[in-house]
Amino acid sequence: MLLGGMNKVFIQTYGCQMNVADSEEMFAHLAARGAVLTDKLDEADTVLINTCTVRDHAEHRAVSFLGRLSAWKKEKPGRVIIFAGCAAQRLGKALQKKYPFLDILSGAKDIELFSETLDKSGLFGMPGESIQPSTPNLTGYVTIMRGCNFACSYCIVPSVRGPIKCLPVEDILRDVARKTAAGAKEIMLLGQTVNAYQEGTVSFADLLNRVSEVPGVERVRFTSPHPIFFTPEFLNAVKDNPKIARHVHLPVQSGSSKVLQEMKRGYTREVFLEKIQALKSCGFNISTDIIVGFPTETEADFQQTLTLVDKVQFFIAYCYKYSPRQGTPAAQMELLAENILEERLDILLNKVRGLSEAAYQSQIGSVQEVLMETETKGRSSENFWVKTKNTYPTGSLVRTKIERAEGTLLFARD
Template identity: 80%
Template sequence: CAAQRLGKALQKKYPFLDIVSGAKEIEHFADTLDASGLFNAPGQEHNLLASGLTGYVTIMRGCNFACSYCIVPSVRGPVKCLPVADILADAAQKAKAGAKEIMLLGQTVNAYQFENTSFADLLNQVSRLPGVERVRFTSPHPIYFTPEFLAAIKDNPKIARHVHLPVQSGSTKVLQEMKRGYTREIFLEKVRALKDCGFNISTDIIVGFPTEMEDDFKETLSLVDEAGFFAAYCFKYSPRLGTPAAKMKLLPQNILEERLDILLNKVRGLSDAAYQAQVGTVQEVLLESENKGRSSGNFWVKTSKSYPVGSVIKTTIKKADGTLLFARD
């Protein structure tokens, strides 16, 4: 986003930068490199997979929301969904190259709609590709989790039972000032519906938004308890130049630091409890090494035996230690 927004100004400020290329130019980045004359190695295409097991597939670009703290919409533009055929071809190519899991990417990924194909339709189509054992997606927006969406995917075992669902605040007042497009009650309604379908939920939370008062922060703490997140990424608010929130008066840093510490302590406790609750359950695990992998619900699991990398096994959890489950296999 910084490259897109600041462009050549970054090179002027930091002369050691050879190329500055924003998100909108990513499709043409290879041409940019060629034109720069900085590289003279012969061109060669590479299929890049994060671990050899996960294939990342972009399905849309841009965002139609206007969160008051976020610079993304102004630098990436409105939502543009990629054609279904292109997405399926990309996912199939990654599966053929060895990916067992496909991760669908988009700024508000569950808003995907291309012609008559909805996001639920796309998930189901990707899951049927040869070689695909599991499908994940990030990052969704709460309002797009509808009963129709959940009904369309709830019986598909290849769709991972984990959703990273950013809430940002537990206060309806702050959510409105952030322009998030939902209330505390609506968010919790989505959480309950997802959990009813067996999904584990992690989230993002911002503490110290300029208008967040002590009571607002307490509402965030109570929402964390009520939602029962198994993980949360927590951040102190920092202004982004060019956003409406950047014009607001900042809270003192000591308040942000104190609130972040309180929130992190609460999240650690919930995470420990979530892992302990898995003891005795049967988990389906995709092995990312010979004896360690992730469950459909995104818990890390260590096995007592070794298996071929990429195997999918069902195993019973005998112990939890921190953020790691130990299997009895």
């Protein structure tokens, strides 16, 4: 029982940035009950495991970490173990049966109820007046929506996170203000299809503009968007706001309309290319994710992916071999031979390898606005790393001309 004493919390987060933000949010509720962070498991009184289930591997790692905590808990039986997030949602009570020493199970759909969950457990005190701001970070991660209304045939997210739930604008702005008060200069808005945000009359573009007006916010980023929500209205609403970073990570997954349809992505190759053109015309630098070897992908489909990469010239492309996720429709489909997957991945990786360097080279002579992450290094609005000659305070914005590029680093004149 942790009531009354100093509660040291060790956090283990698996998965995406949304999980990192969720861990922060959960910790804020623990901090409001007097908890402090520790990075030493041995010293901890509470372990919070925030889990991911997008890939089998991530889920296995989280569950095996939980299994190893059996001895940790035996050492001091008053210790508390919280298992939260997507794997907690998917595996549910079965987990508590298998690991009876697990104290609190909190699924991804119940993050908003975490405070109540803590209270109901009776293991923590009642919250104080205000939730403490998170530790100062240059980038503040702010979740604006949870869940997903799509049903991509290879993805487990809709079944563990449920349909979209947008957070109220006022709550989001309050969270942003809390992050800037703690030292954040850049805000990263998070959601599974972040640009589908709509709350009453407030669209995603409206929200971006409102967030950029919060005192202390120098730059706003977002991830992960879905192509279909990049409408002309969106671009019109944000194109004149320099605080909205000119970088979009836009997963394409395949260059073949036929495969995209089987993946149930909700767009064709042509639509994706139209969106890219519109985004590029507003100065957005584009990175992407690509899956090779989806079960129905033919050689001709794969060639379409290669030509799409040539056309778009992504800034970065993260490439993955298709791997089935149990519980998804695509997991029922017959797999391509492993050697085909490996061969295609090799070809694609060879194609994308030089893309970043070429993008960096293309910036020589340009003027960049750099948000300094150290005294001599920061990131531009387009997400290029820039090294400065002079030193600047961390968190300051520096406008400077680019003199040269080496690999994936730009060198500034000043």
